[in-house]
Amino acid sequence: EPEVTQTPSHQVTQMGQEVILRCVPISNHLYFYWYRQILGQKVEFLVSFYNNEISEKSEIFDDQFSVERPDGSNFTLKIRSTKLEDSAMYFCASSERGQYGYTFGSGTRLTVV
Amino acid sequence: RKEVEQDPGPFNVPEGATVAFNCTYSNSASQSFFWYRQDCRKEPKLLMSVYSSGNEDGRFTAQLNRASQYISLLIRDSKLSDSATYLCVVTGRSNYQLIWGAGTKLIIKP
Numbered sequence: 001e002p003e004v005t006q007t008p009s010h011q012v013t014q015m016g017q018e019v020i021l022r023c024v025p026i027s028n029h030l031y032f033y034w035y036r037q038i039l040g041q042k043v044e045f046l047v048s049f050y051n052n053e054i055s056e057k058s059e060i061f062d063d064q065f066s067v068e069r070p071d072g073s074n075f076t077l078k079i080r081s082t083k084l085e086d087s088a089m090y091f092c093a094s095s096e097r098g099q100y101g102y103t104f105g106s107g108t109r110l111t112v113v
Numbered sequence: 114r115k116e117v118e119q120d121p122g123p124f125n126v127p128e129g130a131t132v133a134f135n136c137t138y139s140n141s142a143s144q145s146f147f148w149y150r151q152d153c154r155k156e157p158k159l160l161m162s163v164y165s166s167g168n169e170d171g172r173f174t175a176q177l178n179r180a181s182q183y184i185s186l187l188i189r190d191s192k193l194s195d196s197a198t199y200l201c202v203v204t205g206r207s208n209y210q211l212i213w214g215a216g217t218k219l220i221i222k223p
Contacts, residue, residue, distance in 0.1 A: 031209070042216065043157060043200070048209040056209040091156055099145045099208045104156040 002026040006092050006105035013082055013112055021077045021108045023092030029103075032075045033093040034067065036060070037107075043091070049075065082112045114139045116212045119201050123218035130191050134217050136184040136201030143203040143212075146177055148186045150197040151216065157200055160186075188219075196221045 005024040013019050025032050034046040047057040047067055054067065066078045075094075079086055092105040119136045126132050134148075146163040161168065163175040163184055174187040184201055201214040 033210075035211075043211075043213040045205065045210040045212065050209070056207055058210070089154075099204050099211065100162070102159060102211070104158070106156050 002103070004092055004094055004103050004105035006090075006108050008108060009106065010109045011111070013110070015084055015112055016081050019079050019082055019110065021079075021090050021092075021110070023075045023077070023094075023105055024073055025075055025092070025094030026096075026103055027073070029094035029096050031055075031095045031098055032067075032069070033095075033102075034077045035091045035093065035104075036088040037091065038085075038088045046077070046090075079110075082110075084112050086110060087112045115214075116140065116205075117201055117203055117214035119199075119214040120217045122198075122216075123220055125220045125222060126191060127222050128191060128193060130221075131187065131189050132191055132219060133188075134186040134199050134201070134219075136186075136214055138182050138184070138201075138203045138212075140203070140205065140212075141179075141182060142206070144208055145204040146184050147202040147211070148173075148175055148184075149200040149202055149213075151200055152197050157213075160199070191219075191221050193221050193223060195219060 007022045032049040037043045045058050046061045048055045064080045089107045091107045095102045148160040149157040151157045163177045167176045172189045176185045198216040198218045200216045205212045
């Protein structure tokens, strides 16, 4: 079964540092997403990406965040200057048809110290 | 009102029991509805989409009432492997984003 692959599985970074979370979506999917889940809290939408541009973003996705699809296979989330409150599990997802058929990656646990 | 509200749980039920989850959503413009399950510290996995006509997949039955903005999930003959957190999910102001409930934890006891 096709998978969404995320790396690394766990990243520890110092406050103020930049981090890049990487995702390889399923190859024939056209829609890509980042979600996050702070420990013990609900899953929150960050951003959706389609046709090489952001299609929608949430209030959480401020200027500190950016996404890129640099090479046609990877889909990255960059946090420019991490804060303690950025500590969370970050899930990448892709879908073939918008909101249907989402497949999530296993997540990157980001710990900001 | 929360965008997606679920029973707080946890639900502790014996194996073989029937368990029902309830969910309400606030945005009447939401178009698509889902139930996901999430095991501890794992990614969410789609359990089933929910349609107005109701739909069934084996032991799982989902219902949608658009007028009441209410979604339900019924699990019959529960198994130990059904233990997980069940997440009610609806589309947001566009179909690009999913809005998640906080989830209801289910614990099936032998």
